[in-house]
Amino acid sequence: MVPTWHYLLLSAALLTIGILGVLTRRNIIIILMSLELILNAVNINLVAFSRQWGDVSGQVFAIFIITVAAAEAAVGLGILIALFRNRDTVNADEIDLLKW
Amino acid sequence: MLFAQIIFYLLAGVAVVSALLVITRRNPVHSAIYLIITLLSVALIYLQLQAEFLAAVQIILYIGGIMVLFLFVIMLVRLDEALRQEQFNRQWFVAGVAVVVLAVELIGVIYLGRDTALGPEAGPEALKALQPNTERIGEALFQTYMLPFEIASLLLLVAMVGAVLMARRRVE
Numbered sequence: 001m002v003p004t005w006h007y008l009l010l011s012a013a014l015l016t017i018g019i020l021g022v023l024t025r026r027n028i029i030i031i032l033m034s035l036e037l038i039l040n041a042v043n044i045n046l047v048a049f050s051r052q053w054g055d056v057s058g059q060v061f062a063i064f065i066i067t068v069a070a071a072e073a074a075v076g077l078g079i080l081i082a083l084f085r086n087r088d089t090v091n092a093d094e095i096d097l098l099k100w
Numbered sequence: 101m102l103f104a105q106i107i108f109y110l111l112a113g114v115a116v117v118s119a120l121l122v123i124t125r126r127n128p129v130h131s132a133i134y135l136i137i138t139l140l141s142v143a144l145i146y147l148q149l150q151a152e153f154l155a156a157v158q159i160i161l162y163i164g165g166i167m168v169l170f171l172f173v174i175m176l177v178r179l180d181e182a183l184r185q186e187q188f189n190r191q192w193f194v195a196g197v198a199v200v201v202l203a204v205e206l207i208g209v210i211y212l213g214r215d216t217a218l219g220p221e222a223g224p225e226a227l228k229a230l231q232p233n234t235e236r237i238g239e240a241l242f243q244t245y246m247l248p249f250e251i252a253s254l255l256l257l258v259a260m261v262g263a264v265l266m267a268r269r270r271v272e
Contacts (some may be wrong), residue, residue, distance in 0.1 A: 002108045003221060005214040007149075010112045012206040014119055014138075016199050021123030023195035024188045029128045029174060033135050036166065037119055040142050041190025043116075043154075051149045052218070056236040059151050060245050063237070066161055067252045071259030073166045077173045078266030084177050091182060093189050 007048035014041035026091045032076050039069045042077075108148055115141040126187055128174050136167050150227060153234045 014037055021034030043062040050058025084090060087097075118137040125131045139162045146155040230236060241249055 001221070002105050002148075003214070005210050005230055006108070006112075007145075008208065008210045010115065010145075012203065012210060013116050016125060016203040016206065017119045018115070019202065020195065021198045023199065024192040025123060025183070026187060026189050027128060027182060028122065029170065029177070030131050033128075033170065034130055036135065036162075037138065039121065040139065040162075043158075044142060046143065047146055047149050047154060051227065051230065052149065052221065053101050054229040056230055056233075056240050057244070059154050059230075059233075059237055060240045062151075062154055063157060063241070064245075064248060065251055066157060067256060070161060070166055073169055074259050074263040075266065077169060078263035080173060081176060081267045082147055090177055090179065091183070091185070091199055 004048050004052045007044055011041040011044040011048070014038075014044070026093055028080050028090050031092060032073065032080070035072065035076075036069060039065055057094050104148060108145065111141045111145050111148070114138075117143070126183060128179065129171070132170050132174065134172075136163055139163055139167070150230055151233060153237050209219060 006088065018034045018037035018041060021037065022031050025031055025034070043065055046058040046062045050056060080090065087095065115138050118134040121134040121137065122131045125134065139158065143155045143158040146158060
């Protein structure tokens with residue numbers, strides 16, 4: 001059986017790749033995809049611990065996280081469409097209306 | 101036993117490599133397709149962890165729902181100009197250093213705590229508590245976690261109203 005800490009390493013790798021994407025990319029669509037990567041990394045942790053302790057609560061929490069991810073994607077993409085309609089850009093560093 | 105390990109490392113490799121491709125591709129459609137590959141291998145890792153229901157939810161909701169939403173939005177937004185521009189922002193070097201520090205820290209903590217902090221590995225009797233999987237999840241979801249379940253449904257309603265409000269064309 002694969003030990004739990006190997007799952008944690010996989011989760012850490014996906015988390016760091018997701019954070020790298022959020023911090024470095026300019027395209028908002030890809031920033032939102034990197035957020036999905038981060039949420040998936042958390043889910044791998046929860047399911048691995050659920051197996052380690054033989055408790056199904058971790059999997060229930062993973063379902064809640066998937067729900068939140070769906071809500072986040074819907075609202076985020078709605079904001080993206082509204083933004084594109086008003087500013088005609090998808091670059092995160094060009095959205096600086098509130099900067100002085 | 102060995103077969104399951106080979107499958108896990110194969111799936112983990114595919115997930116990490118296609119996650120790297122997600123954040124480096126220029127075209128968001130290619131990123132979305134590589135993200136689907138990552139999500140699919142994560143779903144297979146859930147299967148390998150004996151979470152069959154969650155694997156099905158991952159495929160139906162993530163790949164069938166969220167990624168289709170992403171692809172629709174990519175089609176709605178005009179990307180020709182953004183494709184010709186620089187894809188990474190000016191802080192990429194600082195961000196890269198910070199992320200490398202974070203990765204070293206995470207790997208160090210997980211490696212050092214692998215025996216002491218995590219506790220003993222589950223035996224076959226602990227895995228029996230997870231089966232039959234859908235039934236166990238249903239019991240936990242509708243008994244122990246009833247209130248969070250209701251709150252999640254409210255959250256989805258609010259998100260739906262919010263998304264419709266955001267994407268609506270302004271009527272004067």
